[in-house]
Amino acid sequence: MLRLRACALFLLSFTLLFCLSCQAAAKELSYDWPFSASPQQVIDSLQTQHAADLPDSIAYEHHLILAKAHYFNAFQENRPDETKQADLQAAHAAIQNAMAYHKTPTARAFECLIMLEENHFLSLKDASLNFDMCKKELEDILRTDAMDFIANIAYGQLAYEVRQIQGFRRFLAKIFYTPLADDVNYETALLYFLQAKYLQPSPVVFYQLARAYxxxxxHRDALLSIKTCVATTPERPYIDLYYQHLAEQAQNTYNTNH
Incomplete structure (x- = not known):
């Protein structure tokens, strides 16, 4: 069994290296998952390779794919919060390693997307600082490329979650930590989610649209977005099903209350 597993890892490593060499010229990050292997299998395979021994362009892709694998892996359901947080931290470390080679706009946007997920485990002090950093970073990216899908979905999520913080917690952030932006709201979130829908319709986009609506x-467009979210064929490991289940829960909550 150990020999078979070693052979499987070798074949997967060879396939990944081939994919890395094909993608290296683009120096970009997509939201798709081009592998038949699971994120954990990709992580296991990439961890057998040493990025320092690879050409810079391939090392960059090595870290990008590792970041995306950890990010998607974090959305497995029925996992302890500590495990999800560990995957997000690993994804964050990998994207920072990638940007040591090439700091592309999409990689910067993906770092913000990871940070927004990490915020769910952080104190208000740390989360408010992340919001401030990501807002500036994403606005800089979107000024030069309004069609960046990851930047659009991340900015929409940021706008929604910043608007969610109200009352005493918002006052605390303003007085003691990092003030939360007053120029983003649910309308802002909706605008960027609609742009993300135009660029790449996916369960995460439809669920986020439903929240904004x-x-x-x-309620009419919110329920339509939920219906579309649930009906969309999952294409990415874990994350698509994760948001589809959230959409189903939102539908059930709505049915109970109305």
Whole structure:
């Protein structure tokens, strides 16, 4: 069994190296998952390789794929929060390693997307600082490329979650930590989620659209977004099903309350 597993890892490593060499010229990060292997299998395979021994362009892709594998892996359901947080931290470390080679706009946006997920485990002090850093970073990216899918979905999520923090917690952030932006709201979130839908419709986009529509009192379009989210064929490991299950929960909550 150990020999078979070693052979499988070798074949997967060879396949990954081939994919890395094909993608290296683009120096970009997509939201898709081009592998038949699971994120954990990809992680195991990449960890047998030493990025320092690879050409810079391939080492960059090595870290990008490792970051994406850890990010998707974090969305497995029924996992302890500590395990999800560990995957997000590993994804964050990998994307920072990638940007040591090439600091592309999409890689910067993906770092913000990871940070927004990490915020769910952080104190208000640390989360408010992350919001401030990511807002500046994403606005800089979107000024030069308004069609960056990851930047659009991340900025929409940031706008929604910043608007969610109100009352005493917002006052605390303003007085003691990093003030939360007043120029983003649910309308801002909706605008960027609609742009993300135009660029790459996916379960995460439809679920986020539903949240924004509900927050704005537009139940008709919220329910339509939930229906579309659930009906969309999952293409990415774990994360698509994760958001589809959240959409189903939102539908059940709505049915219970109305």
């Amino acid at each position: 509900f927050a704005l009192g537009n």
